[in-house]
Amino acid sequence: MKKLLISLMITFVFIDMGLWQLFPHEAAAQQKPIPPYAKWGTYAMKKTQERYPHAKIIDYLHIGRVTGPRSSTEKFKLWLKDDKKEFGVFVDIEFNPATSQVIRTTFKETTR
Template sequence: MKSKGTAILTALLLGITLMWTSPIAEAQPPYAKWGKIAMQQTMKTYPNAKVVDYLHVGRKTKTPTTSEETFKLLLQENNRMRALLVHIEFETKTEKVLKVRFEETR
């Protein structure tokens, strides 16, 4: 016969395991792929900067076949802070990246 404490511990561990393996826990927002590209391209262009904040601004349709995801990143390089908009233009159906554009902002 198991003790009450062992049963509670088993139930708790089972609950944690289900939470970690549940699809809900692993779900990512639809813009996650584009955010990763924005970060990678920013690090290539600003190799000495550190990204200290990140915001998904949104997606817009550019033409009937292309879209654009925009992110705002706050970069720190030495003692200088810089706000940067990263625009990623891509083919809507294939998601092929066409252009990545940087725009310094406030």
């Protein structure tokens, strides 16, 4: 009986290993597409780092896009930390959607 159980366990292990090798793509990670706001997020982080050179950006949130008749605005919230405090910065990037030319970038600090 003991030999039968050991044989069954070994058989299941080999079957399991063999099936896993037949379907290696099942374990592959899915790649997500790059979101359309990604370039504006990079721009927001760059401009924030220029404005607050002694602070470290520790978090990032895309709030959304507001589309107007002549321009669009991407909205972000970045969380920063420097030697004295942690604080948030709302970054709004207004741009021409046809040319991607930046019209205005505004910053507003927050404690929340």
